[in-house]
Amino acid sequence: MFSKACQYGIKASVYIASQSLLGNRVSLKDIAFSINSPEAFTAKILHQLAKQNILTSLKGPTGGFEIPMGGAETIHLSHIVAALDGDSIYRGCALGFDSCDAQKPCSMHNKFVGIRNDLKDMLENTSLYELANGLDDGMSFLKR
16 A cells, blocks of 8 residues: 555654654664664655655764654654655555546445545544554554
């Protein structure tokens, strides 16, 4: 459903949010290890997220990645998905046709529209704060 970059971006953002809530800034190496992601690929993803002002990146010996105070509450999964995958997840055809709409639907269109709307609603209403708290409570994990 999400690209590999988007999957890693969500995991990295949740990890960074959990550490930022504790007042910690985290290194690229720590993030990549914590989400079981290749370091170079993670760097590209984090750069895109920083460019979209989802994360803050600071250079130097005390640098790293963080989410500013209060940011985890206002950053939703929809922001990360939009930054990394765009909005195609809300428009795509379940069967992969280039064009699929109510005027010329595929055989799954009418059922899939509801699923897409539910997905959009979930992404727009799930904050990094909510997911970071689940991580801190031990109720969820970022790698197995």
